[in-house]
Amino acid sequence: MPVISSTKNLEALSLTLVAEFDAGVERVWQIWEDPRQLERWWGPPGYPATFDRFDFQPGGKADYYMTTPEGEKPRGWWRFTAIEAPRKLEFDDGFSDADGAPQDEFGSSHATVNLEDLGGRTRMTLMSAFESEEQMEQMVQMGMEEGLKEAAGQIDAILAEPARAR
Amino acid sequence: MVVDELSDSDVDRLFQALADGTRRDIVRRVTRDGYSVSGLAALYAMSFAAVQKHVAVLERASLVTKEKRGREQIVRGNHEGLQKARRLLDEYDAIWRQRAERIADILAEE
Numbered sequence: 016m017p018v019i020s021s022t023k024n025l026e027a028l029s030l031t032l033v034a035e036f037d038a039g040v041e042r043v044w045q046i047w048e049d050p051r052q053l054e055r056w057w058g059p060p061g062y063p064a065t066f067d068r069f070d071f072q073p074g075g076k077a078d079y080y081m082t083t084p085e086g087e088k089p090r091g092w093w094r095f096t097a098i099e100a101p102r103k104l105e106f107d108d109g110f111s112d113a114d115g116a117p118q119d120e121f122g123s124s125h126a127t128v129n130l131e132d133l134g135g136r137t138r139m140t141l142m143s144a145f146e147s148e149e150q151m152e153q154m155v156q157m158g159m160e161e162g163l164k165e166a167a168g169q170i171d172a173i174l175a176e177p178a179r180a181r
Numbered sequence: 182m183v184v185d186e187l188s189d190s191d192v193d194r195l196f197q198a199l200a201d202g203t204r205r206d207i208v209r210r211v212t213r214d215g216y217s218v219s220g221l222a223a224l225y226a227m228s229f230a231a232v233q234k235h236v237a238v239l240e241r242a243s244l245v246t247k248e249k250r251g252r253e254q255i256v257r258g259n260h261e262g263l264q265k266a267r268r269l270l271d272e273y274d275a276i277w278r279q280r281a282e283r284i285a286d287i288l289a290e291e
Contacts, residue, residue: 036284
């Protein structure tokens with residue numbers, strides 16, 4: 016299990032997740048930097064992500080869509096706000112309409128990724144904060160495999176730890 | 182999935198309610214202790230009526246309850262309502278746990 020810990024802040028609608036991987040920092044950086052590798056893990060099985068724009072530089076934009084089993088293609092965008100290879104990445108993300116134009120009425124969320132060298136291993140800390148309301152629900156629907164029973168099991172386990180959710 | 186237990190309008194109300202900083206602060210406070218509406222109003226640079234409106238939004242989203250005590254209304258956190266928001270965060274957490282698993286799988290290929 017790569018995930019070491021996760022902390023949810025209910026009032027701030029934010030999640031901080033710490034995972035460790037058996038690979039060096041440079042290698043883990045690639046899974047974010049290379050859109051072809053990113054596509055392999057961003058979407059759940061059966062819902063592949065395709066990045067059709069990936070301008071990986073501060074201020075640069077990425078556009079992507081997911082392909083659902085029903086053939087629908089919900090779209091999203093990222094805006095890279097900080098890139099410090101190979102340790103730090105920050106981006107805003109939100110939803111787009113069918114033409115790729117940002118839909119900002121739900122606000123955007125902000126993600127911060129930090130990679131730390133543990134001597135051959137890498138600790139990745141992800142902080143994701145939602146700005147508003149439906150935005151988070153949409154993100155959950157887009158990233159979630161339907162009928163995912165194992166996730167339900169995890170949720171039960173997490174709910175049994177009330178001290179972690181503030 | 183757990184989210185199916187909430188109707189779309191429930192979820193909309195919940196996150197609209199939590200989208201505002203003052204309302205999140207009210208939830209934080211009243212989850213620990215009950216506050217009267219006037220007690221809350223004294224904490225913020227806004228009118229009693231404005232605070233009352235915030236409380237009403239939170240009440241509709243089932244995040245707080247109001248209880249009459251004498252001439253005052255005591256606002257308290259509604260544990261069940263907060264639990265709903267927590268479940269949605271839990272689902273998002275599950276998404277990231279699965280992503281981390283997939284990353285580990287990709288890294289293990291080499």
